[in-house]
Structure formats: C-alpha cells, structure tokens
C-alpha cells in the first residue's frame with residue numbers, strides 16, 4: 001500500500017475485515033483476507049497498489065544465510081513448477097531502499113529458479129499476457145513471499161507493481177510526465193497501447209510534462225491551459241496549443257479524438273465537467289484518463305465516495321469504467337480511466 005495513503009490504512013483493514021495484519025516493509029503488509037473480492041471494490045481497492053496471494057512463504061533472514069538461493073529456488077520449483085507460470089519475476093520487498101542487497105538477491109534467485117523452470121513464454125515483465133498467471137516472488141529482510149496471479153489481477157506487470165520511470169533529467173518538463181508514462185504502462189493491463197498518431201486532447205496541460213510524454217510517443221496533441229506551455233515544446237510536430245480556459249474552449253470543427261487526458265487542479269467534479277463538454281468529439285471506444293484530485297478530501301474512504309460520484313456522472317453520459325488506481329507517481333490523487341461506449 002502506498003506510503004502516501006498510510007493514514008487510510010485502518011479504513012482499509014476494516015473494509016477487508018482484517019484484524020491483525022503484519023507489516024513486512026514500508027509499503028508491504030501480509031494479511032489474511034477472508035473475502036478477497038473486497039480487494040476489488042471501495043476504499044481497499046483504491047489503497048491497494050499491488051496484490052499477490054501468498055501461496056508460499058519462508059519467514060527468515062536471508063542476508064548471510066548459507067544456501068538461501070538454492071533452497072528457495074528448489075522450493076519454488078517444487079511448488080509452482082507443475083503450474084506452468086507464463087513468467088517468473090522477482091523483486092525486493094522494499095524497492096525504495098538504498099541497500100542494493102535484496103535487489104541483487106532477487107535477481108540471483110530469479111536466475112537460479114529459471115534454470116529449474118526452463119525458458120518461460122514471457123521472458124520479462126514487458127512481454128507478459130496481462131491475463132495469464134505469473135509466478136511473483138518478493139524477498140526482503142523478513143524472508144520470501146511468493147504466489148501466482150495474473151498481472152491484471154495483481155494490478156501491475158512488475159513484482160511490486162510498477163516499473164521505474166525516471167522523473168528527473170534535462171528533458172523533463174514537469175513531474176506529471178512520469179504520471180502519464182506510468183498510467184499508459186498500467187493501462188496495458190486492460191488494452192493494447194494506442195497506435196502512434198492517435199489524437200489526444202489534454203485539458204490543463206501547462207507546463208507540459210504529460211503533453212511532452214504523449215508527443216514523445218508520436219501522438220498528436222491538442223493542449224489547453226490558461227497558463228502557457230514550457231517554451232521547449234514550441235514548434236513540436238503534432239502539437240497544437242490553446243491558451244484558454246477549458247470551461248469555454250471549444251474543439252476546432254472536425255476534431256475526432258482517440259483520448260482525452262485531464263490533470264487539472266481544482267474540484268474534481270468541476271474538472272470532470274470540462275471533460276464532459278468535449279465528449280461529442282471523442283470517438284466511440286475513445287479513452288478518458290482523469291487524475292482525480294482529492295484536495296479537501298482527507299481519507300481514502302472519502303476518496304472512494306468521491307470516485308463513486310464521478311463514476312455515476314460519467315455513466316449517465318455514456319462512459320464505461322475501465323479501471324481506477326493509485327499510481328506510484330500519484331500523490332494524494334488517483335487515476336481513473338473510462339471509455340466511450
């Protein structure tokens with residue numbers, strides 16, 4: 001569970017009917033969940049960034065333990081070999097740690113385990129089928145935890161959920177760029193990536209971190225904001241910018257969009273209204289990617305109520321829910337995706 005939502009943990013445990021969870025690391029907990037379907041709806045689903053059934057655990061202190069890798073690999077092979085996972089992926093329990101030990105251990109353990117399993121249909125996280133079960137294994141100072149689940153059910157392709165996305169660098173225009181990069185990657189759990197030259201509208205695009213990520217993927221972008229874009233974006237092929245208020249801006253005639261992106265600040269319902277104004281120019285099957293800002297909403301439970309309200313609003317105008325989550329690069333905000341049905 002994301003550290004930034006930690007004050008909502010109690011609500012999550014209540015919702016999951018979990019009495020005594022065990023903390024495994026900063027963002028990891030192991031809990032006996034009697035009704036796992038409760039992890040899919042409401043506050044719990046929102047706060048659970050990535051989930052894995054613990055079908056095999058070895059509570060131990062791997063650092064300095066003689067023969068850890070061999071024993072762990074043999075146990076994984078014995079238990080999961082007959083289940084034929086599409087991929088074998090391993091990661092450190094505390095991915096943010098500066099200590100490289102467990103990252104190295106995970107990598108070495110994966111190497112030895114794959115020798116036993118043989119080549120898998122998906123050689124790495126990126127080539128997985130989102131719907132087929134993968135063997136995930138997490139290692140850390142508290143031991144080894146493993147289980148099989150599909151990337152979609154787990155809510156991410158990587159052990160721990162997300163891939164590392166660089167936030168800094170000369171070409172980075174704003175932190176928001178990492179958010180859309182992560183959102184597009186996460187969305188592959190549900191549908192293939194949009195083809196290049198797809199037509200996007202970004203509402204509230206300034207200074208342009210997200211827009212620059214879309215342009216980098218060779219998408220065409222109409223960007224609207226009452227504040228200017230970063231001058232580095234000037235003249236980028238595929239970009240049209242309107243220095244205007246989204247509440248009064250109208251798409252040029254003939255516009256047909258594949259996707260609308262909205263990362264506007266301000267009350268979520270107001271931002272959503274600006275998106276809904278543009279629905280007539282969104283193609284059937286087109287996507288809406290919407291950052292749900294939660295200023296003034298103080299708990300995960302209240303965020304869930306807000307998101308439920310937004311779902312009702314969009315449903316009434318012909319949008320269906322694809323998914324909603326808290327991404328690693330989100331702060332106290334969520335990413336919702338809908339599609340025009």
Ligand SMILES: C[S@@+](CC[C@H](N)C(=O)[O-])C[C@H]1O[C@@H](n2cnc3c(N)ncnc32)[C@H](O)[C@@H]1O
Pocket residue numbers: 173174176177203204205206207208209210211224225226227244245246247263264265266
């Ligand atoms: C969080 S920033 C967006 C960051 C941007 N997505 C990026 O990638 O750099 C929110 C933006 O929403 C814009 N905004 C909020 N309300 C607006 C409105 N009614 N019309 C136009 N822009 C608006 C603000 O000017 C601000 O630039």
